[in-house]
Amino acid sequence: MTKSFPDRLLSLFSWICAMFLISSVSIILGFLILKGYKAVNLELIFSDVRPLDALLLRQRVFGGLLPAMTGTVFLIVLSMALAVPLGLASGIFLSEYASSKIKWIFSLTFDILSGIPSIVVGLFGFSITVFLHHYFNERIFPCLLISALSLSFLVLPYIIRTTQISLESLPLSLRLTAPALGATKRQNIFFVLLPSSLSGIISGIVLAMGRCAEDTAVIMLTGAVATAGIPKSIFSGFEALPFYIYYMAAEYSHPSELRKAYGAALLLLIICSALFIFSYWIKNTLKTKHFTGHNSL
């Protein structure tokens, strides 16, 4: 079959666009890998301190990425601890309880929340802090907890949305079996629906973790600082990987510091890619299991 001229043009255009996108991404990643791979080693993380001493907090790490990495890990854990329970519960409500009108209103507010620029969320966290500091307790400062709280606002809509969608996409047969056998709604949710939609929910949570790891705008307003060391409490300032990259891109005073910034950027990219691949893997492996289960019903 010979192709008409517009068809050929269309196909050429699509190929060019695809190639353009692929090469742009490759250039960015390639540039980073090329410049950064030499810097990624234990010294980048621990500087001149023995890794074991650093991890056991026997010796402080200066000039290594360990404080920034621990800061990022703390941020992820804390904000997930705040966002996941709330997000799960809201997602369940939307999918299982809400009438269509209430659902419409709630999901509109969550959509708006997900559209708010992260710097505005950061500004919100910062202003709450200053407000509390001013009117309640002089000892409230921008800190790890505030940053985690603000980040949790940022990822909340993601978690709600994935929970809701995972629950709603369950097949009707699965949804009706337990109630037909006399289970209450609560039992149905906790013992049938949630376990069956776990793959979708968890992969959504992992993606949200990636968002916490990479966001810079929120934390730069709510407590991320240039130097802090490994955070000792959730009420202190902290270092974080993305903030370090942003800071070093402008502030490096020596080529060796710039090299470290490249290393840090590559490291963050690796962490985010790993989370992404992990989420993808969960979604696929656990999903197939669920479907076979369904087929045998």
Add this chain to the structure above:
Amino acid sequence: MKKCKRITKLVVLLMMVLLSAGFAFAGDLDVFKGEKQGLKISGGTAHIPVMEEAAKRIMSFNPDIQITIAGGGSGAGIKQVGEGLVNIGNSGRKATDEEIAKYGLVTHMWAIDGVSAVVSPKNKVKSLTKEQLQNIYSGKITQWKDLGGEDRAINMYTRDETSGTREVFWEKGLNKGDISGKANVVASNGAMKSAVANDPYAVGYMSVGYLDESVAPVTLEGVIPSIATVKSGEYKVSRGLYSNTKGEATGIVKKFIDYLSSAEGKKIVVEKGFIPAE
């Protein structure tokens, strides 16, 4: 066994102290023994190298102390310490009487610094008059060609309004002349240095303490900005580096500020390219 551990710990501690303090007197750090409090510092970005080095030494000496350092510029430093959000707010200009009265600030000057106009080392133009500098920043001179340089447009870099470096440069370097809105804005002295170092057609201004081979200082009215000319008073665009506290400093805050003026602190100040205040 236990004793053995304790001895190793002691040796490690001793080594750490020796290593970190170098050949300076370890005695200046002694006051930090037993302190457990945290210390929050923010503000002036010219101060950061000195702050970081001091913090590193103090935290190595006594790992119980946690010092956090943030930038933000002199304005942010003064405001944040005034609001009580940080313990020490640094500024590269003296706090105004109004600010001092409003927040009850106490200022401590521990170093003298200058503000130098800088260009890329590749730039042929390395000497300007004040008038030329004013005309560049107000947007009247826009081409390097007009100053004897290459046939390229001048890329201006400036700092935001909260910067003490900008304040001093504007007052003493530009005689309060306009700074055009067309100038690129960077957020710190460090960012200014890397921006000018990377842009062959740039002109910017920054702390004399930050000068190194990656940027070229601009000779102003025949005087080359350097620590020596600032010290001798020949280079007029100079200033103090201040650490401000809300009320009289006490406890660890006072110890930190005293440390900056101790023998070891002065050594750090010199090492980082500034002149210790007497």
Add this chain to the structure above:
Amino acid sequence: MDFQDRFFRSLFLGASALSALVTVAVLCFMVLLCLPVLKLDFIRHVLTAPWSPGQGQFGILPMMAGTICIAFLSLVISFPISLGCSFFIEILKPKGKGNLLKKLVQFMTAIPTVIYGFVGVFLLVPFIREIFAYGSGMCILSASLMLGLLISPTLILFFSQSFSRVPQSYLNAVDALGGTTWQKLYHVILPHAWKGMLTGIVLAFGRAMGDTLIALMISGNAVVMPSSLLDSARTLTAHIALIFAADFDSMEFKILFISGIVLYMMTSLGILFTRGLDRKGPA
């Protein structure tokens, strides 16, 4: 419903209400904090004047213009490429490669924005400076190029989703009539998919407006009305990041919140608009 069921229902309802409250609280808090200055005259001043705090001018007009310019240009850059890529994924589907491209696009959503900014500073900015032999390279064009890349996954995923929702029977009908791919696209797919595509465009525009790091790092942050693609400009988001200081009473502090409110309003309007599209659309 037994007691336990009712308990859980109210628990879940409470959680949803709390989450929804966050959305409202963000806006209310910002409005509350700049309420003292929210007078008509002042709002007019802020929305029309230049930014020069030293001279008592606190306008954010240059920043609003910068935001719109950069976001719009990034969309202009990203739109054709995203369109081509979604044709590639959903219509051309060259053996297996379509899916591969889709996976790459999904992966792009996981690339941190600070990395786009970082590579922008050290690769794109010097490149733009040399190639145009003008300015510092930190300009609207650089920021838009990087932002275009940042928002392309949003566009591509929405476009391909809308394409794939066109009923297969319609496409088969065109094939049966001997129609070309071009005819299929023009007469069947685009008329069916435009609503979904528009939603994607609006959301991508919001994403471009709301991003901080790329603009902050590579657009130069000058506070003038942008007049050329190679001029430095400042976005609202970068403005917030640059001037946030903690003086509770200062005018700058209040301007922060006005900038925040403007951003909030613009993105929310976008969401409302897509909602409107959705409701009228065929479910």
